[in-house]
Structure formats: structure tokens, C-alpha cells
Amino acid sequence: MLSWGGLRHRYAGGAEIEYRDFALPAGRHLLLRGASGSGKSTLLALLSGLLRVQRGELNVAGTDLAALSPRALDAWRGANLGVVPQRLHLSEALTVAENLALPALAAGQGADPARAAELMAALDIVELAHRRPHQLSVGQAQRVALARALMRRPRLLLADEPSASLDDEHTLHMLALLLDAAEREGCTLVIASHDGRVIEALGAREDVAEVVLRGESPAGRSAMPTGSRTTYWSDEGTT
Numbered sequence: 001m002l003s004w005g006g007l008r009h010r011y012a013g014g015a016e017i018e019y020r021d022f023a024l025p026a027g028r029h030l031l032l033r034g035a036s037g038s039g040k041s042t043l044l045a046l047l048s049g050l051l052r053v054q055r056g057e058l059n060v061a062g063t064d065l066a067a068l069s070p071r072a073l074d075a076w077r078g079a080n081l082g083v084v085p086q087r088l089h090l091s092e093a094l095t096v097a098e099n100l101a102l103p104a105l106a107a108g109q110g111a112d113p114a115r116a117a118e119l120m121a122a123l124d125i126v127e128l129a130h131r132r133p134h135q136l137s138v139g140q141a142q143r144v145a146l147a148r149a150l151m152r153r154p155r156l157l158l159a160d161e162p163s164a165s166l167d168d169e170h171t172l173h174m175l176a177l178l179l180d181a182a183e184r185e186g187c188t189l190v191i192a193s194h195d196g197r198v199i200e201a202l203g204a205r206e207d208v209a210e211v212v213l214r215g216e217s218p219a220g221r222s223a224m225p226t227g228s229r230t231t232y233w234s235d236e237g238t239t
């Protein structure tokens, strides 16, 4: 479902990030963890097609993203990927129902009210359909953001630091929502996090594999001159 090999990314004028080869075992979800600056967001951006693959392969459900043209990558992203961003990014000008229509509209397709109704029922937000984001609780906004990410039946569901600025109760709630939704929808979940609460909760699950990203820099990364080579590496966790 998800694998990479020889994968590297170099930011202009910055360090090169190198990811150790990895293949996600079938039926597993993925926790991507590592300290700040270890390359989690970069890998998510590569996975979501926001950054082009410069070196190596990145395979999702049999498609090597490195081989796609920019236009094909756009289409692939719309059809296969759901993203729950760190700050949710619900559109304040729109109601919940209108927010759920956005993914289809962005892809040049008509809204899918039947799918929206199905997801609102599954996530228990039917009664919120006509509210705007500022009228939602934190937990409700999470469920709306998750529903929006699932609207187009993604094969891959990405969540970037889903617990950022959440208390313990909301953190566990969000993890349960993500895992339940991924099971129900039959998609693979990738969570990037360096939150100990998330790592502990997911570490206890048989169905979650883990990749640990580590920065390697003898002099300390902050002391590295701009443009120098920094190698990062990952380990497949055992579950």
C-alpha cells in the first residue's frame, strides 16, 4: 500500500533529508514520529504531492508518485488522498455542509450531498450542518475536518500532528475517530506526531506500524552551515 526507496529531499539552500527504505505491511496504519525538524512534515508533503519527489520512489497503492506529471499528481491527490491538517483549516465563511462540499468542488465535480449525509451521520455531526466553524466545539470541528477529508473516499488518510494544542481527552478522542474512520472506510491512516500521548496510545496497537525519523548531525543540526549535508534516517518499528 505504502512504500519508499532511495527517497531524498533537498530544500533549496538547505539540508538534504534522506529516508531509509520502508514498506508498510499490509493491513497496518502508520505512525510517523521523530523530533522537531526530523522530516515528518516533508514526508507528508511528498506523500500528499505538495512537494515533488526529487530522488527515489514513493509508492502509494501501486502508483509511484515520482513518475507522475504535475497534472497527473494533482488528479491523483484529489482521487486518493484525504488530509486532516494540523490546524483543521475549515473555511470560516462556509457552513459545515458547505465545507464538506469543498473537496468535490475543488476537483471540478459536483457536490455529493448523499456522501456528506452519510459521513455526517457516521461522525455524529448531522445537527451541525448549518453552523459555521466558529460555532463548533474543538471536538466537533475535528469531526467536521475528518468528514471533509473522507468525502472523496481516499485510499490514504494523512493527519499531521492531530493532537497539537489538544488536551488529553480530545487527543484520545481524535485518535479514536481517525482509527475508526480508517477502518470503516477501508483506507490507510498515516499520522505524523512527536506527541508522547499519541506515541503511547498508538504504540499499544497491533495494527499500527511505526517509522522513527532521526536527524544525524555530529555537530548538532543548528550548528551546521547552510547548504551542508545532513542525513536523516528511519527505522521500521516492530509492532
Ligand SMILES: Nc1ncnc2c1ncn2[C@@H]1O[C@H](COP(=O)(O)OP(=O)(O)OP(=O)(O)O)[C@@H](O)[C@H]1O
Pocket: 011, 012, 013, 014, 015, 017, 034, 035, 036, 037, 038, 039, 040, 041, 042, 043, 194
Ligand atoms: N522550506 C524549507 N526550506 C529549507 N529547509 C526546510 C524547509 N522546510 C523544512 N526544512 C528543513 O528540513 C528539515 C525537516 O523539516 P520538517 O518540517 O520536515 O521536520 P518535522 O519533523 O516535520 O518538524 P516539526 O515536528 O518541527 O514540524 C529541517 O531541518 C528543516 O529546517
